[in-house]
Amino acid sequence: MQLTGTMKINAEGHLEIGGMDTLDIAKEFGTPLWVLDEQGFRQNCRKFREAFDRLGESMVLYASKTLSTLSVYRMVEEEGLGLDVVSGGELYTAMKAGFPMERVYFHGNNKSREEIEMALEMGVSRIVVDNFFELQLLNSICLEEKKQQDIMLRITPGVEAHTHEYIQTGQIDSKFGFTLSDGQAMEGVKAAIKSEGLNLIGLHCHIGSQIFEMESFRHATAIMMGFLGEVKEILAHEFDELDLGGGFGIHYYHGDEPCDPSEWAKAVMLTVKEKAEKLGIKIPRVIVEPGRAIAGPAGITLYTIGSFKEVKGIRKYVAVDGGMTDNPRPALYNARYLAILANKADQSPVETVSIAGKCCESGDMLIWDAQLPRVESGDILAVFATGAYTYSMASNYNRLLKPAMVLVNEGSADLIIKREDYEDLIRNDRMVARL
Numbered sequence: 001m002q003l004t005g006t007m008k009i010n011a012e013g014h015l016e017i018g019g020m021d022t023l024d025i026a027k028e029f030g031t032p033l034w035v036l037d038e039q040g041f042r043q044n045c046r047k048f049r050e051a052f053d054r055l056g057e058s059m060v061l062y063a064s065k066t067l068s069t070l071s072v073y074r075m076v077e078e079e080g081l082g083l084d085v086v087s088g089g090e091l092y093t094a095m096k097a098g099f100p101m102e103r104v105y106f107h108g109n110n111k112s113r114e115e116i117e118m119a120l121e122m123g124v125s126r127i128v129v130d131n132f133f134e135l136q137l138l139n140s141i142c143l144e145e146k147k148q149q150d151i152m153l154r155i156t157p158g159v160e161a162h163t164h165e166y167i168q169t170g171q172i173d174s175k176f177g178f179t180l181s182d183g184q185a186m187e188g189v190k191a192a193i194k195s196e197g198l199n200l201i202g203l204h205c206h207i208g209s210q211i212f213e214m215e216s217f218r219h220a221t222a223i224m225m226g227f228l229g230e231v232k233e234i235l236a237h238e239f240d241e242l243d244l245g246g247g248f249g250i251h252y253y254h255g256d257e258p259c260d261p262s263e264w265a266k267a268v269m270l271t272v273k274e275k276a277e278k279l280g281i282k283i284p285r286v287i288v289e290p291g292r293a294i295a296g297p298a299g300i301t302l303y304t305i306g307s308f309k310e311v312k313g314i315r316k317y318v319a320v321d322g323g324m325t326d327n328p329r330p331a332l333y334n335a336r337y338l339a340i341l342a343n344k345a346d347q348s349p350v351e352t353v354s355i356a357g358k359c360c361e362s363g364d365m366l367i368w369d370a371q372l373p374r375v376e377s378g379d380i381l382a383v384f385a386t387g388a389y390t391y392s393m394a395s396n397y398n399r400l401l402k403p404a405m406v407l408v409n410e411g412s413a414d415l416i417i418k419r420e421d422y423e424d425l426i427r428n429d430r431m432v433a434r435l
Helices: 022-029 038-053 070-078 088-096 113-122 132-144 184-194 214-235 261-279 329-333 422-426
Strands: 015-017 033-037 058-063 082-085 104-106 126-129 149-156 198-204 241-243 285-288 299-311 315-320 339-341 351-356 365-372 380-384 404-409 412-417
Touching: 015 022, 022 033, 022 299, 022 380, 022 404, 022 412, 033 038, 033 412, 038 058, 038 070, 038 261, 038 285, 038 404, 070 082, 070 088, 070 412, 082 088, 088 104, 088 113, 104 113, 113 132, 126 132, 126 198, 132 149, 132 184, 132 198, 149 184, 184 198, 184 214, 198 214, 214 241, 214 261, 261 285, 329 365, 339 365
Parallel strands: 033 404, 058 082, 058 285, 082 104, 104 126, 126 149, 149 198, 198 241, 241 285, 315 351
Antiparallel strands: 033 299, 299 315, 299 380, 339 380, 351 365, 404 412
16 A cells, blocks of 8 residues: 555554544544645645756646645645636636736636636736637637737647546547647647737647656657747747646556656656757747646545445445545546555455445446455545545535545644535525426
């Protein structure tokens, strides 16, 4: 079992995180419960920022789709990172958290007029334009408001990273960006340069998620730098920034072997410098957007074991008080997780069980074939690496309540997301008068 950040097994044989016994946390706040390790989260921020800073002019943006809360944004700001937002909701959260807008980059493939106007009013640093429709819409709004907005264009470089098909975003057949191979990207650059309300300062790409091969990043960087050189040669336009997206993989399950952030920095930064010298173009400021790799390892989810079902000779099902509503990734992506019994963390596995959620869906399975000590009703199950894409993708399917989230640090736990109650479920419902 790979324990990260402040996680350890204490003298009582229980899992500890942030200086707190997880059994005490579960007793105080209930389960299911998302727990975020503050020191682990901050350490991950620093690892990426320092790795890239060492090799040249760069900026690390936190990909907020991973985990977006007021307290998370405050930590990101304090650690010196910028912010990648993809919706009006994330932008509004950043504003309410007091995040400096000069460090906010606004992404998204279908930004509404209202979202664009909000971004312009708030003064976001960059808007990353995804398609010709948005380019025209943004330019017209800027002209109406007599503003000029710094933009980047999202480019689809045609790199297929080794990852799940639903989280590959750099291949040609994708809903994102201006395609490079068919000339659309060059046409997009030409149109952006001609747009009076826009100032084209950079290009962006993102090739996928949960990537372990640094060669994928190196290859994408080389392609993008080649395009920068082509734009200079044809249009005499140079770029100040090159945003190479995120996708840095983390350890979820046996066989996952993530690199150190310094390896990603080397793959990207050295390729940028090498290609810039070869092509005779200036070295752009390099931007990257880790999210999962910052929040994921810093989070765990605590569940209480409930009922059992044994299919003799086939499988033993163990149900918990959460499931696909607080972590849909196993159902969506066949994602795999590791877990232990937090109250028996020092005990060796003696049985194989499959962890089921409580939703009325056969596909609501969190972990298949988990190796655990003897499981009993009332045990506390801790699932690792759940800081990313759990709260942000949670739902109220079956009218289940979304869990609370606590931030733990040096023996204290603070609520950063309150647990929903039944009144929250019907808060936006309206009863038709004629009924």
